[in-house]
Amino acid sequence: MASGKEIRTQIGSIKNTQKITRAMEMVAASKMRKAQERMAATRPYSDKIHNVIQHLAYAHPEYKHTYLQDREEKTRVGYIVVSSDRGLCGGLNNNLFRTLLKDIQSKADKGIEVDVCAIGKKASSFFSRLPVTLAAQVTQLGETPSADELIGSVKVMLNAYESGHIDSLYLVFNEFVNTMTQENKIMQLLPNKPEAPDEELKHHWDYIYEPDAKEVLDTLLVRYIESLVYQGVVENAACEQASRMVAMKSASDNAGDLIDDLQLVYNKARQAAITQEISEIVAGAAAV
Amino acid sequence: MAMTIHVDIVSAEKAIFSGLVEAVFATATMGEIGIYPRHTPLLTSLKPGEVRVKLANGTEEQFYVSGGMLEVQPHVVTILADSAMRADDVDEAAAMAAQAAAEKSLAESGEKLDYAEVQAQLAEAAAQLRVVQRARQAAGR
Numbered sequence: 001m002a003s004g005k006e007i008r009t010q011i012g013s014i015k016n017t018q019k020i021t022r023a024m025e026m027v028a029a030s031k032m033r034k035a036q037e038r039m040a041a042t043r044p045y046s047d048k049i050h051n052v053i054q055h056l057a058y059a060h061p062e063y064k065h066t067y068l069q070d071r072e073e074k075t076r077v078g079y080i081v082v083s084s085d086r087g088l089c090g091g092l093n094n095n096l097f098r099t100l101l102k103d104i105q106s107k108a109d110k111g112i113e114v115d116v117c118a119i120g121k122k123a124s125s126f127f128s129r130l131p132v133t134l135a136a137q138v139t140q141l142g143e144t145p146s147a148d149e150l151i152g153s154v155k156v157m158l159n160a161y162e163s164g165h166i167d168s169l170y171l172v173f174n175e176f177v178n179t180m181t182q183e184n185k186i187m188q189l190l191p192n193k194p195e196a197p198d199e200e201l202k203h204h205w206d207y208i209y210e211p212d213a214k215e216v217l218d219t220l221l222v223r224y225i226e227s228l229v230y231q232g233v234v235e236n237a238a239c240e241q242a243s244r245m246v247a248m249k250s251a252s253d254n255a256g257d258l259i260d261d262l263q264l265v266y267n268k269a270r271q272a273a274i275t276q277e278i279s280e281i282v283a284g285a286a287a288v
Numbered sequence: 289m290a291m292t293i294h295v296d297i298v299s300a301e302k303a304i305f306s307g308l309v310e311a312v313f314a315t316a317t318m319g320e321i322g323i324y325p326r327h328t329p330l331l332t333s334l335k336p337g338e339v340r341v342k343l344a345n346g347t348e349e350q351f352y353v354s355g356g357m358l359e360v361q362p363h364v365v366t367i368l369a370d371s372a373m374r375a376d377d378v379d380e381a382a383a384m385a386a387q388a389a390a391e392k393s394l395a396e397s398g399e400k401l402d403y404a405e406v407q408a409q410l411a412e413a414a415a416q417l418r419v420v421q422r423a424r425q426a427a428g429r
Contacts, residue, residue, distance in 0.1 A: 044303040048296055048366050052331075052359045059329075117386075124393045134394055136386035147300035147371045152382025159383065207359075210318045210332035219333050220357055223368065230300055 004273065007266040011259055018255035024088070025248035031143060032179070032241035038144070039176065039238050046231045049224050053192075056217070059206045063213040067221045071167050071191050076113045078135070078157050078166040079104075080189070081127065082173035082232050083120035084240040085139055090247035092174060092182060092240060093122045099184040100172050104132065115166055117157050119150070119233060135160065145237060147230045154226050161190050169225075173232035174239035180246065182239040187232075189225055291325040292344055297351060299369040304351055305341065312365055313340040314358055321358075323365055330360040339367060 057068075081100060083093045104114050118124035118137040127134050136156035141149055160166045169190040175183040209216045290310050297305040312323045315337030323330075336354045343349065353369040 038301075041302040042300060044296070044306075045298040045300045045368065048298050049368055052357070052366060052368070055329075055359070055361065056331075118390070124390070128394050128396075134390045136383070137390040137393060138386055139389070148382075151379055152384070153386035155379050155383040156386050205329065207329045207331040210316055210330070216331050216333055216357070220331070223357065223370075227300055 004266060004269050007262055007269065011262050011266065014255050014258050014262070018252050018259070021248045021251040021255065025245055025252060028241045028245035028248060032238060032245055035143070035234070035238035035241050036176070039234050042227075042231055042234050046227045049220075049227050052220065053224050056207075056220075063217060065217045065221055066162060067190055067192050067225075069191055070193070073107075073110075073112060073167045075111075076115060076166045077107060078115040078117065078160060078169045079186075080117045080154070080157060080169065080171045080229055080232075081119065081123040082171070082229075082236040083118070083123035083126075084236070085121040085141065086240075087122065088247065089240050089244040092243040093120075093126070096172065096174055096184045097123075097126055100186065103170075103186055115157070115160060117153050119153065119229075120236075141233065141237075143237065145230070145233045147226065150226060150229055150233065154229050155222075158190075158222060158225065171229055171232050173236045174243075176235045176238045176242065179242045182243060187228070189228060192221075192224075290344065293323070293325040293327075294364045295341055295367070296364065297339060297341075297353075297367040297369060299353075299356075300371045304369065305349070307341075307343070309341040309343055311342045312367075313342075314353075314367065315339075316358065323360055326362075327360050327365075329362070330358070332358050334358055334367070334369075339369075 079100065081096075083096065087093075107114060114132045115135045116123075116127045116132050117135050118127055119139075120141065121139045124134065124137040124139060136153040138149060138153045157166070157169055161169055168188065171185075171187045171189050173185055173187075175185045177183055292308040292310055293312075295305065295307065295309050295312055296303070310324070314321055314323075315335045316332045317335055318332070321332070334353060334356045337352070339351045339353055341349050341351075351369075353367065354371075356367060356369040359366045359368070
């Protein structure tokens with residue numbers, strides 16, 4: 001049995017760890033609230049642009065954009081993978097990667113290769129070790145990701161799609177359901193299939209395009225894809241904080257349990273030492 | 289009462305304005321445009337510049353947008369403002385940077401992989417050494 005002093009130092013070090021995990025839990029909780037607010041703030045834009053894109057599906061421009069046309073997956077697909085920059089957030093990133101790997105495997109079985117655009121440090125370090133092409137990456141987005149930091153990496157994938165290098169593009173991220181639940185999501189970005197037309201808007205009409213349909217649609221669709229990716233990044237950031245909060249909470253609880261157990265062992269050891277001392281004294285007195 | 293139209297001005301990061309107005313003025317790529325209620329459906333890109341809305345009570349509000357899109361539907365005008373200055377060459381530069389970052393991390397991870405391999409070899413060698421030592425001890429006894 002370990003001596004009393006050893007157990008005391010062990011309890012002390014666990015207490016220190018607990019202090020750290022508890023602090024991290026509280027920091028994550030406050031950051032999560034902010035991240036959720038940011039998530040809500042980005043919603044109007046993505047809703048609005050989604051509406052415009054839907055309207056476009058009912059309009060009848062002579063110009064058909066490549067993003068809206070069906071394309072078969074033949075040789076290569078692209079994934080934009082959103083992850084966190086930092087660890088210590090439970091299984092958030094690993095679960096996402098596992099889901100994605102399954103998807104990649106099923107593509108590989110059909111002989112389709114994969115291009116990855118990594119957002120966040122965890123994704124870039126994970127995919128640089130795999131036999132996939134890492135086409136682009138952005139890291140260090142911090143807690144307040146801004147939309148313009150993503151432009152470059154999204155453009156790399158869009159260029160690849162336009163040139164026919166990849167046949168489809170997916171966005172992989174964690175969807176924020178609530179604090180306890182985050183869902184791995186693989187969303188198809190390109191080609192973008194418009195939903196079934198609304199009855200109200202079905203009659204034949206078209207926009208006036210200025211300067212012309214091609215230019216306007218090009219810009220609009222790029223913005224649309226960017227907004228979807230940005231939404232994914234913001235949502236993933238909220239998930240990261242929520243997941244960290246939960247992970248740190250369970251770490252603090254575990255530390256508490258460990259301390260309780262060790263305290264019990266310590267008390268027993270102390271009691272045993274006292275008992276032994278008494279019996280020694282008594283034996284000594286009897287001998288005299 | 290004058291006719292009004294609903295206007296939403298949003299940027300990727302937040303909602304800027306939403307409400308009923310009498311008219312909207314914006315700098316489109318083809319020139320300044322003014323939109324009153326019952327305008328025909330229109331889709332245009334915007335140049336960096338100001339967007340003015342004339343509220344129902346006659347006052348005007350101004351916003352600055354660094355480009356974006358403007359959509360007119362029968363009952364609603366939507367302005368999707370860009371969050372940053374956009375130009376093709378700037379976008380291209382950003383794309384190059386993202387690609388370069390990926391290549392760099394691949395190059396670095398190459399070194400890291402070697403490091404892991406070396407570590408594995410080291411562990412193997414150490415294990416072999418232990419076996420030899422144990423055998424020697426057994427023989428010496």
